[in-house]
Structures are given as structure tokens and as C-alpha cells.
Amino acid sequence: MKIISFSNLKDIINSGDVISIAALSSGNLPTEILKAIVDQHDNCNIPQDLTIMLTNDISDYRGDSYDLDSFVTRGMVKRLITSIITAAPETIRAMRNNEIEAYYLPQGVIATHYRSQTDASPGTITKIGLNTNVDPRYSGGKVNAKTTEDLVSLIEIGNQDYLKYHFPEVDVALLRGTYADTQGNIFMTHESHLGEGYSVAATTHKNNGKVIVQVKEIIQNGKFNPSEVFIPGELVDYVVVNEDPNYHRQAIQSYYDPALSGHYQITEIREPYLDLNTRKVILRRSAQLLLEGDVVSIGFGINNELSNVLIEEEADHLVQLNIDTGVFGGIIGSRDYFGMNYNLSARMRHDQTWDFIYNGGLDIAFLSFAEVDQHGNVNVSKFGDKMNGCGGFIDISQTVKTIVFSGAMVVGGQLNYDDDGVHITAQGHATKFVEAVGSMDFNAEYAQDLGQEVYFVTERAVFELTKQGLKLIEIAAGLDLERDILANMDFKPLIAEELKVMDKAMYHQQWGGLAHEIKSEYRL
Incomplete structure (x- = not known):
């Protein structure tokens, strides 16, 4: 594991890479890494032709940060594989106008498929998605006319129908944790949810890709209980330390609220009851x-x-x-x-x-x-x-x-x-x-x-x-x-x-x- 500056990312992320991000909205989103990639593109016009793979929507509801729209509006994205987009209007516009390839696939299938990308597995084979829009007998999850490659195929095992999902191998994992120790072990202490970052890191490592993790701070090895390690350092290539709290928010509304990570219990609901409507x-x-x-x-x-x-x-x-x-x-x-x-x-x-x-x-x-x-x-x-x-x-x-x-x-x-x-x-x-x-x-x-x-x-x-x-x-x-x-x-x-x-x-x-x-x- 190497601790690097954000400026060093320009030597790691290349045009054509398949990038996986394990985040939900601003939670677990390595926003300062995204900013560094966008800054590199603004200065050098690279990277381009990226494939972005997400289980969930990532978005900057506050309007003062970096998200999927930041990449799409710059023409950096060739293909998007995700399950849902609700707060990235420029990305939706690009999909509607056939400016990028896009697939909507089931969230659980995306989240769990990383574990199937091993030499000992035939890949992701499941009944999830049968007889729906994801089934190739419908659209195979393709969002628009620009999207032509089949990522889902219908197969038969034991006289029963299944779907086989064909996901690309990950070149770069962009992940986030709260702390990294001096051996590269990642802890999710302050995060609002854990995400699928471990599985993303594991499959990226298997592919000889690069695992990059944004954290708040580097701590000494042994400071926390080993059972609290979320990603072992053996799977981490690079760690970058957050410099601006606005780019490492626990949730849209807060930098850190201990009640959201299970360190504190509230005594009453923090919002009023609904009006009768x-x-x-x-x-x-x-x-x-x-x-x-x-x-x-x-x-x-x-x-x-x-x-x-x-x-x-x-x-x-x-x-x-x-x-x-x-x-x-x-x-x-x-x-x-x-x-x-x-x-x-x-x-x-x-x-x-x-x-x-x-x-x-x-x-x-x-x-x-x-x-x-x-x-x-x-x-x-x-x-x-x-x-x-x-x-x-x-x-x-x-x-x-x-x-x-x-x-x-x-x-x-x-x-x-x-x-x-x-x-x-x-x-x-x-x-x-x-x-x-x-x-x-x-x-x-x-x-x-x-x-x-x-x-x-x-x-x-x-x-x-x-x-x-x-x-x-x-x-x-x-x-x-x-x-x-x-x-x-x-x-x-x-x-x-x-x-x-x-x-x-x-x-x-x-x-x-x-x-x-x-x-x-x-x-x-």
C-alpha cells in the first residue's frame, strides 16, 4: 500500500478503464478522488471512454461537489452500468439522447456479481431478472439505441431458465473508508453504511487492477480491533487522505453524525410527523x-x-x-x-x-x-x-x-x-x-x-x-x-x-x- 497525493492519480487512471465505485448518493463516495480525475481531464483531456459501474445512484444534491454528471458532461463516459439514477439530470439527458451507452440491471445482482468474478466460478448465473425488462427476451437491460452489446443471456440448467450476466472486469476501484492504518487496512468507523467495497476490492485485485481508497486519516497499526477491518491492506494499492471535509461527507446533510454510524442513539424522530394528506x-x-x-x-x-x-x-x-x-x-x-x-x-x-x-x-x-x-x-x-x-x-x-x-x-x-x-x-x-x-x-x-x-x-x-x-x-x-x-x-x-x-x-x-x-x- 502506498499513500499518495491526489495529483498522483493522473498516473494511475487511464482512458478506457472500467471503474467501479461502491457508494450511495454521497455516502461512501470518494468525492475528492472524483474531483482529482475531473481536474486531470480539464487540464489534459484525459481520461476518456470510461466505463462506470455502480450499484447505486451517486449524486451531489448540494450542488457544490463532484458526481456522475461531472464525468458525463465532460464526455468522459463511454458506458454506464448501474441499477438506478434519480439525481443526475445530465446523465439521464445523455442516456435519452444516445450520447452514452447505458444498462439498468438489478441492484442486488450488481452488488453480488463481484464475488463471482473468480477463476473458480462460471460468473453470475441467477433467476433474478427473468421475465422482466432485464431478460434478453425484453431489452436485456439496455437503456437506449446506442447500447447494443448483450450483457445478459438466457441459459437453461436442469430444464429451468436462468440469466447469465456478463460484467466487464474492473480496472480501477474507487472506494472510501474512514481510516487506513499504516499497513493499508481500511476501517469504516464513521460511514453511514458499509457498501460492497470489500468485494469490489477483491475482484479488482484479482484482475491486477488498482484499488484506491480515500480516507480521513492514517492511523497506527493496532489502534483498532482487527475484527473491525473492512478491507485488508493486502487488497489496497493506494490510499489518499481527504483534505477538504466537503468531499468526505457521511451523508448529504452532515460531515459526521455519530447516530448514523451506530455510535449514538437518538431518543426521538428528527422530523415532524406527516400532515394528513x-x-x-x-x-x-x-x-x-x-x-x-x-x-x-x-x-x-x-x-x-x-x-x-x-x-x-x-x-x-x-x-x-x-x-x-x-x-x-x-x-x-x-x-x-x-x-x-x-x-x-x-x-x-x-x-x-x-x-x-x-x-x-x-x-x-x-x-x-x-x-x-x-x-x-x-x-x-x-x-x-x-x-x-x-x-x-x-x-x-x-x-x-x-x-x-x-x-x-x-x-x-x-x-x-x-x-x-x-x-x-x-x-x-x-x-x-x-x-x-x-x-x-x-x-x-x-x-x-x-x-x-x-x-x-x-x-x-x-x-x-x-x-x-x-x-x-x-x-x-x-x-x-x-x-x-x-x-x-x-x-x-x-x-x-x-x-x-x-x-x-x-x-x-x-x-x-x-x-x-x-x-x-x-x-x-
């Missing part, structure tokens, strides 16, 4: 599908605020909420605190978290939707001007026992809530229940084959997935079936013979009924 009504109804003891996966979108509702209802102790970054238990932040997770019960490597998920560790997942069709297929990745990608949606939705898709039924609807129920003042301008989804991210027929239990919860109605298609099983109090529900769908769903009405108590400013519902014997 459509978002809160949807979450209240969705949460009634929980059962006591459930291990719960929280997906990106509206469900980030499920923790908020559970805490307000004094029901958070009845279930365990997890997110797929490797954070178990605790309080999952939302809004200004999105990405912040307090009072953790455990944290583990990102790739190991997917082992937990793939092996049936979850009881129920709360996911979002952009479009739903009459069969119950779901699009979450491509709609309107958005090209978000699938994130971990496909991995989770193909492994969990029970799925709750949550979201507003109509875009732009205006609704009021009182003790009598729901009152619609504007129906909205675009339905999310369509004839055919724009991207097959969840295949309803395949879910039936897997024996999954699937619900769709909106502010107006609740639907259940059946073998015959989508069935309306519940309607909000105060609404008219034809005018407020069916007229806002591009198809007519099956309708339950005994159509239930949502409990009006949900529309009270103060409810207090969720804990009782979760303790019930059946999902409601």
Missing part, C-alpha cells in the same frame, strides 16, 4: 397489511416515510424495517433526512444484505409503482421524462413472500380528508392504471408462478393480484365506484363480490389504530 392516507392503509414480527423491506419513494407513520402510531416496535443498503432496524429517515438511518440494530456489507434477501430473510416488501396494467404488471423505471432504472426493485420483488405496491392512483388528483371519508376536488390528469406498462419491471404472471401475495394500495382503492388479473377489493369511504375509481383506469378490473370500504378512522387527524391492526391474525 394523500401520502399519509396511503401509508396508513398500506401499513395495515403488516403483521407483528414482520421483517420489512422499505423501497425507494413514498415508503421511505412508513417509519414516520409507524412511530407516530407507536407501532414501530412491532416490526423490523430494513433497507437494502445493509441497514437493519432503527428509524428510517425521509424528506430532508432521506438516507439517514438512526438507532440501527445491525449493519452489514451491501452484498451480504442481498444474500439475506435472496435467502428469504424478508417477510414483506413495500414498493412503489409508476404504472400498473390489467394483469398486475408494474413499471417503476421508465415513465414520462423519467428514466430512473429499477434499483433493487426487481431483486426484492422476485424473492419476497408478500408485496405491497403503494402510490397515488391518479397523477395530479386533489383530495380532502375528514371524518366522513375522502372528497375529491380534482380528479387528476393522468391515470397510473394503464392498458400496458412501458417497462416490465414486475411480471404478474411470474409472481403467480412464484406463489407471491401481492396488493396495490392507493388513496382511493385497494387491489389484489389474482390469477385472473387485478381485482378491486376495497374502496375509500365517500367515493363513487364508477366516477372516482373505474373512470380513472384504462381498463376495468375484476371487482370483489363483497367490496369492502376503508375504515373511516384512518382519516382522523389522530388515528391510533394501527398497532391493533398489525397485531391481528390476518393481513387486512
Whole structure:
């Protein structure tokens, strides 16, 4: 291991390299390394034609740092392989305009594939992604017309279909830790999550690539417990020491908060409870599908605020909420605190978290939707001007026992809530229940084959997935079936013979009924 200055990076990173970054937003992001690479390009017009591989979105929400857009706007990126992009508008524009090649592949598959790139393994072979947009019988994960190479192939083993993923070998790993000792061992002491950096470092080392780690400080060997080593020094080639705290933020909002790395416990939620609005009504109804003891996966979108509702209802102790970054238990932040997770019960490597998920560790997942069709297929990745990608949606939705898709039924609807129920003042301008989804991210027929239990919860109605298609099983109090529900769908769903009405108590400013519902014997 060598300790080098940021200026020395120009002699290590070359045009055409495949670069892997193990980060989420600004968490674990080696931002000062990115700045040094961008500065080199600005001065010398190199490196170029880079392939960037990410499991998660990396982005500078603050507007004063360096991220994926910094590379793309300079024409440095030839190919992008990731699962999700939500806050890099220039990158999305470049994908839409066919300026770069791009693939959206399942997050868990990307995170775990590094461990399969060994001489003893045939590579990544899995059922994750079958019958979705990732399957080569659809688009194979290709985002645009410029992207032509197949990274996913369909194979058969034992008369069963599998997908084989063909990832490029990594030339350079750009990673981050809190400390490096004098032997190059990396510690993640202050980081908000662990990530998949160990696996990235291991496969890069196997490829005779270069592993570069940004840290806050060099410490003496033996200062910390050896069991706290995240990446052993034998896998680390270079360490650079951060010089500007703005380029080593633990989370978007803070340089270091001990509560985010498990060194301190907060006594109360750091954000106000939600106002009574459509978002809160949807979450209240969705949460009634929980059962006591459930291990719960929280997906990106509206469900980030499920923790908020559970805490307000004094029901958070009845279930365990997890997110797929490797954070178990605790309080999952939302809004200004999105990405912040307090009072953790455990944290583990990102790739190991997917082992937990793939092996049936979850009881129920709360996911979002952009479009739903009459069969119950779901699009979450491509709609309107958005090209978000699938994130971990496909991995989770193909492994969990029970799925709750949550979201507003109509875009732009205006609704009021009182003790009598729901009152619609504007129906909205675009339905999310369509004839055919724009991207097959969840295949309803395949879910039936897997024996999954699937619900769709909106502010107006609740639907259940059946073998015959989508069935309306519940309607909000105060609404008219034809005018407020069916007229806002591009198809007519099956309708339950005994159509239930949502409990009006949900529309009270103060409810207090969720804990009782979760303790019930059946999902409601």
C-alpha cells in the first residue's frame, strides 16, 4: 500500500478503464478522488471512454461537489452500468439522447456479481431478472439505441431458465473508508453504511487492477480491533487522505453524525410527523397489511416515510424495517433526512444484505409503482421524462413472500380528508392504471408462478393480484365506484363480490389504530 497525493492519480487512471465505485448518493463516495480525475481531464483531456459501474445512484444534491454528471458532461463516459439514477439530470439527458451507452440491471445482482468474478466460478448465473425488462427476451437491460452489446443471456440448467450476466472486469476501484492504518487496512468507523467495497476490492485485485481508497486519516497499526477491518491492506494499492471535509461527507446533510454510524442513539424522530394528506392516507392503509414480527423491506419513494407513520402510531416496535443498503432496524429517515438511518440494530456489507434477501430473510416488501396494467404488471423505471432504472426493485420483488405496491392512483388528483371519508376536488390528469406498462419491471404472471401475495394500495382503492388479473377489493369511504375509481383506469378490473370500504378512522387527524391492526391474525 502506498499513500499518495491526489495529483498522483493522473498516473494511475487511464482512458478506457472500467471503474467501479461502491457508494450511495454521497455516502461512501470518494468525492475528492472524483474531483482529482475531473481536474486531470480539464487540464489534459484525459481520461476518456470510461466505463462506470455502480450499484447505486451517486449524486451531489448540494450542488457544490463532484458526481456522475461531472464525468458525463465532460464526455468522459463511454458506458454506464448501474441499477438506478434519480439525481443526475445530465446523465439521464445523455442516456435519452444516445450520447452514452447505458444498462439498468438489478441492484442486488450488481452488488453480488463481484464475488463471482473468480477463476473458480462460471460468473453470475441467477433467476433474478427473468421475465422482466432485464431478460434478453425484453431489452436485456439496455437503456437506449446506442447500447447494443448483450450483457445478459438466457441459459437453461436442469430444464429451468436462468440469466447469465456478463460484467466487464474492473480496472480501477474507487472506494472510501474512514481510516487506513499504516499497513493499508481500511476501517469504516464513521460511514453511514458499509457498501460492497470489500468485494469490489477483491475482484479488482484479482484482475491486477488498482484499488484506491480515500480516507480521513492514517492511523497506527493496532489502534483498532482487527475484527473491525473492512478491507485488508493486502487488497489496497493506494490510499489518499481527504483534505477538504466537503468531499468526505457521511451523508448529504452532515460531515459526521455519530447516530448514523451506530455510535449514538437518538431518543426521538428528527422530523415532524406527516400532515394528513394523500401520502399519509396511503401509508396508513398500506401499513395495515403488516403483521407483528414482520421483517420489512422499505423501497425507494413514498415508503421511505412508513417509519414516520409507524412511530407516530407507536407501532414501530412491532416490526423490523430494513433497507437494502445493509441497514437493519432503527428509524428510517425521509424528506430532508432521506438516507439517514438512526438507532440501527445491525449493519452489514451491501452484498451480504442481498444474500439475506435472496435467502428469504424478508417477510414483506413495500414498493412503489409508476404504472400498473390489467394483469398486475408494474413499471417503476421508465415513465414520462423519467428514466430512473429499477434499483433493487426487481431483486426484492422476485424473492419476497408478500408485496405491497403503494402510490397515488391518479397523477395530479386533489383530495380532502375528514371524518366522513375522502372528497375529491380534482380528479387528476393522468391515470397510473394503464392498458400496458412501458417497462416490465414486475411480471404478474411470474409472481403467480412464484406463489407471491401481492396488493396495490392507493388513496382511493385497494387491489389484489389474482390469477385472473387485478381485482378491486376495497374502496375509500365517500367515493363513487364508477366516477372516482373505474373512470380513472384504462381498463376495468375484476371487482370483489363483497367490496369492502376503508375504515373511516384512518382519516382522523389522530388515528391510533394501527398497532391493533398489525397485531391481528390476518393481513387486512
